[in-house]
Amino acid sequence: MEFSNKWMKSSSPGFSSRVKTAVRPEGPIKPRLETAVKSLENQISKLQNASAKLTGRDENIFKQVVISIKKKDKQHAAIYANELSEVRKMNRMVTQAKLSIEQIVMRLNTVQDLGDVVVTLAPAMSVVKNVKTGLAGVLPPAEKEFGEVNDVLSGLLTDAGQVGNYTVDFQTANDDAQQIVDEATAMAETQISESLPALPLSDTLPKVMLPTSEEEDEGSQTTLYE
Numbered sequence: 032m033e034f035s036n037k038w039m040k041s042s043s044p045g046f047s048s049r050v051k052t053a054v055r056p057e058g059p060i061k062p063r064l065e066t067a068v069k070s071l072e073n074q075i076s077k078l079q080n081a082s083a084k085l086t087g088r089d090e091n092i093f094k095q096v097v098i099s100i101k102k103k104d105k106q107h108a109a110i111y112a113n114e115l116s117e118v119r120k121m122n123r124m125v126t127q128a129k130l131s132i133e134q135i136v137m138r139l140n141t142v143q144d145l146g147d148v149v150v151t152l153a154p155a156m157s158v159v160k161n162v163k164t165g166l167a168g169v170l171p172p173a174e175k176e177f178g179e180v181n182d183v184l185s186g187l188l189t190d191a192g193q194v195g196n197y198t199v200d201f202q203t204a205n206d207d208a209q210q211i212v213d214e215a216t217a218m219a220e221t222q223i224s225e226s227l228p229a230l231p232l233s234d235t236l237p238k239v240m241l242p243t244s245e246e247e248d249e250g251s252q253t254t255l256y257e
Contacts, residue, residue: 060148060191067183068139071132071159074176078129081170081255085122089227092118119227121169123219128162128173130215135159148191153199156184157208170256 092115099108135155142151163177192199 060145060187063183063187064139064142064148067180067187068136070180070183071136071139074173074180075129075132075136077173077176077256078125078132080257081173082122082125082129084255085118085125086227089115089118089122093228119223123223124165124169126222127212127215127219128166130218131158131162131212134211134215145191149188149199152184152188152191153201153204154207154211156181156188157205158211159184161208161212172256 092111096108096111096115099105099111135158138151139155142148159177159181163174163181166173166177188199
């Protein structure tokens with residue numbers, strides 16, 4: 032009955048409970064979990080939009096590469112080719128993040144009880160942290176938002192573990208999370224390779240150094256993630 036109350040509804044809080052709530056918001060776990068899932072779904076939508084914008088940028092730059100090559104202007108072709116390479120790198124990272132979070136949402140939607148919460152949230156948090164770190168230099172707004180989501184998941188994991196007296200097998204959770212990330216990475220690489228045309232004559236162009244994605248204007252990064 033205690034598990035059911037914590038899972039579905041709140042009981043009348045005493046003074047100590049109200050003090051704890053003032054420090055960290057509490058409540059029944061299921062609604063909080065549903066809110067966390069909605070937040071992750073919102074991030075998926077933003078990542079999808081960012082990927083679409085990067086794909087559009089990719090198409091425009093690719094056209095410039097082709098035009099430069101047709102004009103036999105290898106110097107400008109190399110500049111555009113390097114810029115295109117950076118855009119595709121960003122798109123792979125964004126796509127990988129999106130696919131990883133989609134797997135987490137799918138798992139969280141199957142949670143039925145407190146035991147499931149602990150088993151599912153542990154690798155989910157690890158994946159969210161991985162995504163947060165990977166997007167840090169690409170989409171700063173995403174890093175902040177995923178950090179906030181991770182805080183919510185952390186609170187849920189702690190409360191579910193305490194209520195149900197469950198312990199977390201961190202090794203298994205990390206292995207599970209790594210498998211999710213590895214699969215998402217492979218899928219992202221395949222999707223980008225199959226959906227975008229190969230760079231023409233890229234091996235014959237002179238090498239030109241361009242700013243990395245970390246050095247791009249933060250305003251453009253913010254525009255991507257909205």
